[in-house]
Amino acid sequence: MIPKACMTVLFVLLLAQAHANTEKVIFVSPPAASITTSGPSFEQLHLPSITPKKSSLRLSLPAAFPSEKQPRGLDTWYMLRNLNPSQRYEVRVCWAATQPTNFWLDVYNTSHVFDTPDLIQSLATFSEAQQTDERTQSTGSGAPKESLLFLHVQASADFFSTNRTLMSSPPAVDVELILDPYLANAVPRSLLPTAVYVVALAVGSWILSGMIWKRLFSSTNKPHTD
CATH class of the missing domain: 1.20.5 (Single alpha-helices involved in coiled-coils or other helix-helix interfaces)
Known part of the structure; x- marks a missing residue:
């Protein structure tokens, strides 16, 4: 018979604790498109970039309670760059369970964003705010063609407190954004x-x-x- 000590060790190895919540979006990267070298560039948007080589970002995202003007809270924007064309990816946002928040993740190609008034207005507002932050860097590939997408993240606070300060100004949420490629377009790496x-x-x-x-x-x- 198997000793009780061995059974205990096997049981402990099978245990896993849940420390965070996760939301994700799955997509297939678009074909490589020409990058304009003259005139306005994506770098001038001052959006944080996530690439296969720099596949995660740890940051604090602002959140707000849902309102008629902002039913999904506050918007933040990022760029997914240097993607392999026609490869399946997923982007996950992970945050602590002690910070109740609802997240929505959407991925858009550049033409869809620039042709949609609500999206381009949201992007412009976020970009203007980012230009005042010198720590923000957007890294491109420097290649004439590149497969890239916009990542749109919305965060709304999901708690109730008798503390009026918390209810009027929810604290920022510590999150990690992760870009995860699929192996053979079937299983996340x-x-x-x-x-x-x-x-x-x-x-x-x-x-x-x-x-x-x-x-x-x-x-x-x-x-x-x-």
């Missing part, structure tokens, strides 16, 4: 370690069960002497 662990656990369990069965079988068939 971040799940690869989990898949390896599950396969290793299944193989180990099969080998261990075979050893236990052989030991039990040999003990039951052992001849008894009077």
Whole structure:
């Protein structure tokens, strides 16, 4: 039989604690488009960029309670750059469960944003605010063609408090934005370690069960002497 200590260790290994909430959007990157080298450029928007090489951003996002003017709270904008054309990706936003917030993530190509009045107005407002922050950097590839998208994030506070200050001005939410490519456009790359662990656990369990069965079988068939 398996010792109780081993059973306890196996049980602990299977436990997982939930420390954060997650919201995500899945999309396929567009074909590479020509990047204008003269006139206004994407760098002048001063939007933070997420790329396959710099695949995560940790920041504090402002949030607001839903209103008639802003039913989904406050808007923030980012650029997904240097993408591999026609590859499947997902973008996740992760935040602590102790900060109740609703998030909406949308991905748009450049033409859709520039042709939609509400989106271009929201983007322009956010871009103007970013220009006053010298820490914001937008990194491009420098190539004449690039596959890129706009990421639109909306955050609304989702709590109630008797504290009037919190209800009038919700605190910023600490989040992590993660760009995760899909392997063979089927499975997120971040799940690869989990898949390896599950396969290793299944193989180990099969080998261990075979050893236990052989030991039990040999003990039951052992001849008894009077």
